[in-house]
Amino acid sequence: xxxxxxxxxxxxxxxxxxxxxxxxxxxxxxxxxxxxxxxxxxxxxxxxxxxxxxxxxxxxxxxxxxxxxxxxxxxxxxxxxxxxxxxxxxxxxxxxxxxxxxxxxxxxxxxxxxxxxxxxxxxxxxxxxxxxxxxxxxxxxxxxxxxxxxxxxxxxxxxxxxxxxxxxxxxxxxxxxxxxxxxxxxxxxxxxxxxxxxxxxxxxxxxxxxxxxxxxxxxxxxxxxxxxxxxxxxxxxxxxxxxxxxxxxxxxxxxxxxxxxxxxxxxxxxxxxxxxxxxxxxxxxxxxxxxxxxxxxxxxxxxxxxxxxxxxxxxxxxxxxxxxxxxxxxxxxx
Amino acid sequence: xxxxxxxxxxxxxxxxxxxxxxxxxxxxxxxxxxxxxxxxxxxxxxxxxxxxxxxxxxxxxxxxxxxxxxxxxxxxxxxxxxxxxxxxxxxxxxxxxxxxxxxxxxxxxxxxxxxxxxxxxxxxxxxxxxxxxxxxxxxxxxxxxxxxxxxxxxxxxxxxxxxxxxxxxxxxxxxxxxxxxxxxxxxxxxxxxxxxxxxxxxxxxxxxxxxxxxxxxxxxxxxxxxxxxxxxxxxxxxxxxxxxxxxxxxxxxxxxxxxxxxxxxxxxxxxxxxxxxxxxxxxxxxxxxxxxxxxxxxxxxxxxxxxxxxxxxxxxxxxxxxxxxxxxxxxxxx
Numbered sequence: 283x284x285x286x287x288x289x290x291x292x293x294x295x296x297x298x299x300x301x302x303x304x305x306x307x308x309x310x311x312x313x314x315x316x317x318x319x320x321x322x323x324x325x326x327x328x329x330x331x332x333x334x335x336x337x338x339x340x341x342x343x344x345x346x347x348x349x350x351x352x353x354x355x356x357x358x359x360x361x362x363x364x365x366x367x368x369x370x371x372x373x374x375x376x377x378x379x380x381x382x383x384x385x386x387x388x389x390x391x392x393x394x395x396x397x398x399x400x401x402x403x404x405x406x407x408x409x410x411x412x413x414x415x416x417x418x419x420x421x422x423x424x425x426x427x428x429x430x431x432x433x434x435x436x437x438x439x440x441x442x443x444x445x446x447x448x449x450x451x452x453x454x455x456x457x458x459x460x461x462x463x464x465x466x467x468x469x470x471x472x473x474x475x476x477x478x479x480x481x482x483x484x485x486x487x488x489x490x491x492x493x494x495x496x497x498x499x500x501x502x503x504x505x506x507x508x509x510x511x512x513x514x515x516x517x518x519x520x521x522x523x524x525x526x527x528x529x530x531x532x533x534x535x536x537x538x539x540x541x542x543x544x545x546x547x548x549x550x551x552x553x554x555x556x557x558x559x560x561x562x563x564x565x566x567x568x569x570x571x572x573x574x575x576x577x578x579x580x581x582x583x584x585x586x587x588x589x590x591x592x593x594x595x596x597x598x599x600x601x602x603x604x605x606x607x608x609x610x611x612x613x614x615x616x
Numbered sequence: 617x618x619x620x621x622x623x624x625x626x627x628x629x630x631x632x633x634x635x636x637x638x639x640x641x642x643x644x645x646x647x648x649x650x651x652x653x654x655x656x657x658x659x660x661x662x663x664x665x666x667x668x669x670x671x672x673x674x675x676x677x678x679x680x681x682x683x684x685x686x687x688x689x690x691x692x693x694x695x696x697x698x699x700x701x702x703x704x705x706x707x708x709x710x711x712x713x714x715x716x717x718x719x720x721x722x723x724x725x726x727x728x729x730x731x732x733x734x735x736x737x738x739x740x741x742x743x744x745x746x747x748x749x750x751x752x753x754x755x756x757x758x759x760x761x762x763x764x765x766x767x768x769x770x771x772x773x774x775x776x777x778x779x780x781x782x783x784x785x786x787x788x789x790x791x792x793x794x795x796x797x798x799x800x801x802x803x804x805x806x807x808x809x810x811x812x813x814x815x816x817x818x819x820x821x822x823x824x825x826x827x828x829x830x831x832x833x834x835x836x837x838x839x840x841x842x843x844x845x846x847x848x849x850x851x852x853x854x855x856x857x858x859x860x861x862x863x864x865x866x867x868x869x870x871x872x873x874x875x876x877x878x879x880x881x882x883x884x885x886x887x888x889x890x891x892x893x894x895x896x897x898x899x900x901x902x903x904x905x906x907x908x909x910x911x912x913x914x915x916x917x918x919x920x921x922x923x924x925x926x927x928x929x930x931x932x933x934x935x936x937x938x939x940x941x942x943x944x945x946x947x948x949x950x
Contacts, residue, residue: 605900
């Protein structure tokens with residue numbers, strides 16, 4: 283705060299016109315406003331979002347996750363270039379609430395996508411920072427809308443595959459891609475429970491050289507495993523493939539599968555239904571988040587919760603009664 | 617309500633003394649009070665719970681789930697009898713917020729456990745009714761504490777495996793058992809996503825007669841699948857077995873696995889840590905539930921939400937702005 287002064291802002295209408303024309307500079311500056319926590323920027327962001335809303339949504343949104351070391355950046359570089367070659371405009375965003383952008387495991391390190399960063403048909407934006415996952419997810423979600431309004435028709439949203447961000451990304455994308463390595467399951471230790479069940483496609487990356495045989499075995503194992511999963515609401519059966527992003531092998535196949543998926547969910551209506559539900563859910567997530575902030579925002583409540591936690595653990599008060607007590611207190615203070 | 621008058625109530629101290637002595641009649645009447653929605657009963661219930669709290673917890677809590685038709689009641693009958701034979705006292709509860717007790721798929725139909733119901737060492741209680749899962753889960757959770765205080769050292773909590781109740785049961789038990797049928801995955805259609813990842817053990821039931829071979833194949837498939845799951849925090853690797861509850865085959869093995877699990881989690885400290893976390897989580901679940909009720913309890917809010925949902929779907933307002941709007945409204949009305 284203190285001496286910090288934001289860049290001079292334009293009028294909302296200037297950002298809006300710029301975005302709708304596909305102006306990358308104005309798009310970037312608008313995203314900066316969306317990410318900003320300044321009160322004046324928040325108002326400006328709302329006006330921009332509100333105006334571009336009808337022009338958003340015309341894209342396929344793909345979530346991409348995998349533990350650090352799986353080769354996400356190399357994959358996105360290869361995948362992005364392939365998409366551009368097919369005439370698409372690709373925006374690449376990321377969600378990583380824990381990141382201080384220091385680890386380089388996520389988009390912050392643009393140099394990992396050397397060629398893609400130089401292409402006009404690709405727009406790469408590192409993760410917004412923020413305290414809460416909800417806050418960061420909002421920012422990424424709204425940035426996605428801006429990118430769509432600017433004409434990007436494929437949105438890739440990256441996460442690191444080790445936290446809760448995956449659920450957030452799954453909640454804002456149409457197709458969920460999980461990158462894996464071969465090695466008979468051990469590498470899954472880094473993947474949180476539940477993430478595999480969200481995947482529409484598993485890509486075993488680094489399937490080259492000595493790794494090819496191992497990757498084939500891993501592919502079969504994952505196929506067998508996915509086979510016994512409950513069927514997804516989309517009607518889609520998740521697929522497993524091998525790829526080498528480094529050698530550009532198996533990249534086209536990933537996009538073909540996305541297209542197969544799109545054909546299916548367009549036909550059975552799931553694409554639209556899911557999008558609607560996601561929008562509604564986005565609203566409710568925000569409502570519940572704000573309710574919690576209203577509650578936990580009180581220093582007095584926080585202090586009392588600490589005491590109650592202790593009492594609950596020591597079986598001096600039942601969890602139900604403890605909750606009732608503090609809710610009574612909350613009611614009396616608001 | 618109108619003419620409805622509850623049974624005459626005793627003093628809290630009488631229920632408490634009765635429960636601590638293992639009196640089944642007073643235990644039953646106390647659970648009825650815990651399940652009651654009458655204001656006077658709620659106060660009475662709190663006093664009882666508060667008093668027995670230090671005597672609760674001395675049990676192993678096992679969640680049992682599976683789709684209707686998997687043979688849950690037959691399994692529980694066989695499993696319960698086996699436990700009694702080993703000298704245990706077994707309490708059997710259930711969670712089923714959707715049930716009107718009419719479908720007979722859950723404990724309501726006590727006749728399905730013919731022998732067990734007649735045994736003094738078994739206590740069977742059908743599902744509490746209620747509007748919200750949170751409410752029903754509270755009632756079942758508190759009934760569990762009462763059963764423990766009455767000396768039941770094995771608690772079985774049953775669900776139907778098709779809804780969200782499983783997460784609630786998983787959140788209040790030490791060990792989670794998933795009953796399955798053979799048949800190469802198709803029967804899983806009824807099991808909700810995420811349930812398999814919660815399981816500490818999969819038992820393929822009805823593994824008798826012509827089914828034996830199919831069950832063995834299913835067992836191997838599930839083993840392969842579980843193998844690639846991320847490891848559980850408990851350090852336990854889920855096991856798969858086959859059983860025929862009807863012919864009393866494989867029942868002893870289930871208990872042996874529970875004991876193996878208990879040995880592991882006692883040794884690595886997970887048993888205690890998990891119990892503590894569950895208690896704390898129980899409190900927070902109640903807090904969040906009550907916050908939501910505070911919010912959704914307003915007819916005006918409900919009405920406005922309907923309008924906002926429509927506007928969000930039609931992209932006339934962004935989900936983030938919609939949430940902000942209604943939270944402002946909520947703040948101004950409280």
